Amino acid sequence: MNNTITVNCTKKNLKQIRDFVTEYLAGFQLSDILMNQIVLAVDEICANLIIHANHEDPSKYISLAVSEKNNTVKFEITDNGEAFRRSEYKEPNIDEHVRIGKKGGVGIALVNRIMDKVEFETAGTKNTCLLYKKIK
Amino acid sequence: MKITHEIKDTTIIITLDGELDASSSVILDEELSDPEIMTYSKILVDCKNLNYISSAGLGVFISHLQRFEDAQIKLIFYNMQDKVRNVFEILGLDLLMTIVSDYEEAMTIADE
Secondary structure (H helix, E strand, O other), X not given: OOOEEEEEOOXXXXXXHHHHHHHHHHXXXXXXXXXXXXXXXXXXXXXXXXXXXOOOOOOOEEEEEXXXXXXXXXXXXXXXXXXXXXHHOOOOOHHHHHXXXXXXXXXXXXXXXXXXXXXXXXXOOEEEEEEEEEOO | OEEEEEEEOOEEEEEEEEEEOOOOHHHHHHHHHXXXXXXXXXXXXXXXXXXXXXXXXXXXXXXXXXXXXXXXXXXXXXXXXXXXXXXXXXXXXXXXXXXXXXXXXXXXXXXX
């Protein structure tokens, strides 16, 4: 089974990424809700990388590798765009978003709440996001 | 994502069919930004065939919510799949938005 997918940085490829994750997880008999949560978390990270880190530049690529060990699935998402600055990240205040009509900024909050562990690493020009989720 | 709408008196029923992600949520935003939508008193959103929503889709609803409230337009979601409702719940949006089980309930609330 091929556990890696590489797509270029256009939003249209998010569907392909979700299908890849769904297909990988199909063998683990997860509930609909858990399956959807994991697919969502990966989608959110990939959307951020495509849109913000790589400015939807189709000549750039992101890669996703997935593996499972001891009932924990691990997603490794890499790109060569602008690194995510976690120190500058603030948890969103949803009431405030509603009040000012803000459209974005809740994706990472979803990822943090869904996943058991979220890590960002940068080595040279390569950024890696690691997501871990216990599934049993 | 396919979006259709049906008008019943002062109510507009928007039916979402497919997946609302960073790519497809743009068309929902266009639909909700149409000045004509402000002429209705109720917006019912049929989520029966909404199979997926990401933060981009949620963000579209978040960004229009206050505008509708200010204009006293009721925004009501119904027929939402559990996995989609769960995404609203993770962010506490189920407490800020009106989500009911079915069309009948949506119409009852809309008429209050």
